[in-house]
Amino acid sequence: MLPQTSFRSAQPTTRAATTRWLATLRASGDRPWVAVLLAIIVVVVASVIAGIRATDYVGGDNDDAMRLVEVRDFLAGQGWFDMMQYRLGLAGGTLMHWSRLVDLPIAGLIAVFGLVLPPERSEAAALFVWPILLIVPVVIGVARACNNIGGRQTMLIGLGLIVLSLISNVRFQPGDIDHHNVQLALIALLVAGLTDPLGRTGGHVLAGIAAGIAIAVGVETTPLVATAGTIVALRWAWHGSRMEGAAKAFGLSLAVTVAAAFLATTPPHLYGMVTCDNLSLGFFAIATSGGTTLYLSALTASKGSPRVRALALAVSAAAVVIVTMVVAPQCLANPLASLDPLLKTLWLDRVEEAQSIVQLSQTMPSYLGFGFAAGILAVLTCLIRIWRNDKREIHVIFLALCLPTLAISLFQIRGTTFLNFLSIFPLALAVSDLRHRAQREPRSTRAELAFAGLMLASVPSVWALAAAAIASMAGTDDTVMTGVKTSACVTREALLPLVGEPSGLVAAPSNLGAAILRFTPHHVLAAPYHRNTAGMLAELNIGLASPTAAGDLLRRDGVTLLAYCTEDGQTELVAQRAPDGLYATLGKGIVPDYLAPVQTPGEAALKIFRVRD
Structure with missing residues (x-):
């Protein structure tokens, strides 16, 4: 899903709310906390309005539905270290690359609301509140960073820009429980700490902790974290003892946070595994070695000459490079380069x-x-x-x-x-x-x-x-x-006929996978996640194969139900690629004998078939 705006839900409130907020800002005088509070209130109000207008309490991205499925499994008793999605893919399931650090607060909110609300309403309440809570660290982080670099007026302008950004950003509207909003909140705190006045340790402790958690939450922010560490190291090499405390604070807090997150979220039997799409031994070794060597360099060479500091920094960089090449050289490449x-x-x-x-x-x-x-x-x-x-x-x-x-x-x-x-x-x-x-x-x-x-x-x-x-x-x-x-194929109403079928394995386009997991008890072959390559390939090969061969593939993989979406873009591509394949045949209204139609309301976009033995 594009990181796009959501003007349809937010635009009517934006202009008037922002105008009132700016007028009030000018009257806030010497009370910066008033401006920060007003900014938070404006964004929260806009997000609440967007949530009230929404037709579903879960965001429109596949990741939102899949995150909810993951949280439900956790609340139902699946282990903290067990990140398998047992209902996704071929036999055995799919090991997901997401972090329990995001699951935990969402699950906690559902459990708290569940004390007074029925299950679905407690989910809805939790998913309504969670993205709104994340508005607070984002706004505070922007305010602090802008105040650090330019004073009161820069802070007010920065608040204006972040308000306009968040109002039109679906990531902070109710229902969005993917980890991208968490990452933005962490980057806001990272920048706030990174811009703390020269030599102050408090901000750099904050920056190191935020950087460490960001790595644990999702590797998309790894380049930013690496850049932040390089910035601190170079500023230390340039300024020397004035940056000693800040460099030590950042390096140590980064190393400790990453180590703690690794131990807290990685099962012991996977300590030695290197994966490049989440926090594993690879990023643990790289981040902790980087943080530790920065701390040791600042500890031992801050009083030295610029040449001594540059040498210490070069040695530290060499150590990190060696660790990377020995432990995780594969993480220097595009993780999707080997995709089928x-x-x-x-x-x-x-x-x-x-x-x-x-x-x-x-x-x-x-x-x-x-x-x-x-x-x-x-x-x-x-x-x-x-x-x-x-x-x-x-x-x-x-x-x-x-x-x-x-x-x-x-x-x-x-x-x-x-x-x-x-x-x-x-x-x-x-x-x-x-x-x-x-x-x-x-x-x-x-x-x-x-x-x-x-x-x-x-x-x-x-x-x-x-x-x-x-x-x-x-x-x-x-x-x-x-x-x-x-899509009309991923709504609760469209998938309702599946609920009445005996629990089994559904072959459906990958874009339907998360919704099927959310609304039904079934397993699915495909959902749009790179670790589910075997399941996605199995579904695509079924659609590409001739009707006769497709029947053999369905039985081989143990598929009991097939869901065909007439408006799915991937299905259309499969039909174009294989004009005589199963999906193209179904698109012409021809149903093979081994498929028994399941009754669906009217001219539904989603056609469901039982697979006969």
Whole structure:
């Protein structure tokens, strides 16, 4: 799912709420906590309204439904260390790569609400509250970081930008329980700690802890954590004893947090396994060696000359490289590079968040402004101010954070979520400085226009609105503002006929897998997760095979039910690829003898068949 906005639910409240908030902000005077509280309230109100308007209490992403399934299994007694999804894939199930650190608070909320509410309503209440709770650390982190780099006015502008960002971000609306909102909250705290005034240890302890938990929650943030560690190390090498306490605090807190998370979430029998999509021995060894060597370098070489510190840093970097090459060399490669070509063509290339900017420019060019404009503007701002020696060090820091994130986003647009977020900090500082200039030159229209123009250009949703206006004039609706339409095949009503069937194994397009697990007691062959390659390949081969061969495959894999979705994009691709295959045959209305139709209401998009022995 694209890290897109959700204007359909949030836009009506945005303009009026933000206008009232900005007016109140100016009256907050010397009470910054008032501005922070108001920002939180505005975003919470917008999220609550979006949640009330939603037709389902679970978010629209497959990951939201799968996370709920995982939490349900945990509450039903599945072990803390047992991350198998036993109902997914071929016999034996699929070992998931997610973290119990995200499952735990959601499960806790469900258990608490379950004391006074029936099961489904307790789930709904927990899923309503959880994303809203995460708004708090995000706003506080942005406020603290912006105050660190530019003072009160930069903080107020940063709050304005994060409010506008969160209001239009589905990640913080009720029902979104995937880990991406947790990651954004952790990155906000990481940046807040990283920008603490030179030499202060408290902020760098916070940064190290946030970085360690971020690695444990999901490896998408690993490049940012590595960049943050490099920033602290280089600042220590440059400033010496002034950064000693901060470097030791970050290094030690990172190493301890990662070690604690590894021991707390990894089953003992998997201590020696290296996987590159979650916290395992690989990232444990790399992160703890990096943190420990930084701590030891700062402990022993802070009083030395710049040359001594540079040498100590080089030795530390060499140690981390050696650990990486010995323990986890495979983690330096793309974890999806070895994916089966069939899966790459029929699945991965269709995953929106995994598309490159080249693919996106062909499928949804309207997203380019929303996804990239603010990030590119932030990078250019940093470069210009570094060139002018204008607050150079802080802009080097943000260039180091934004530039790799931009590079990653060019190859996989899921990175734009972090790119847009990180752009807030250098752009808020630039807008604040332009505002100061406009105040010093009250008669300068140019200064006012520069301030207002940069403020508008710093808001991704402004680019989305512009794209929508252009699309409207062109007579198209393929914009970020249209959001993502939920397939008719994954609703509770569509899957209800499956509930009445004896528990068995369902062959269905991967996009239906999480919903089937959520709404029914059945097992499914496929769901869109890279660790379920065998199950996804089995389902695709069934659809591609001739009707006769498909019957043999269904019986071989023990499939008892087949779900055929007439509007599923992957199913259409399979039918086009194999015009004489099972899915193409079903699309023509021809049903093989070994499939017995299950009665579904009217002209339902989802057709269900029993597999005869």
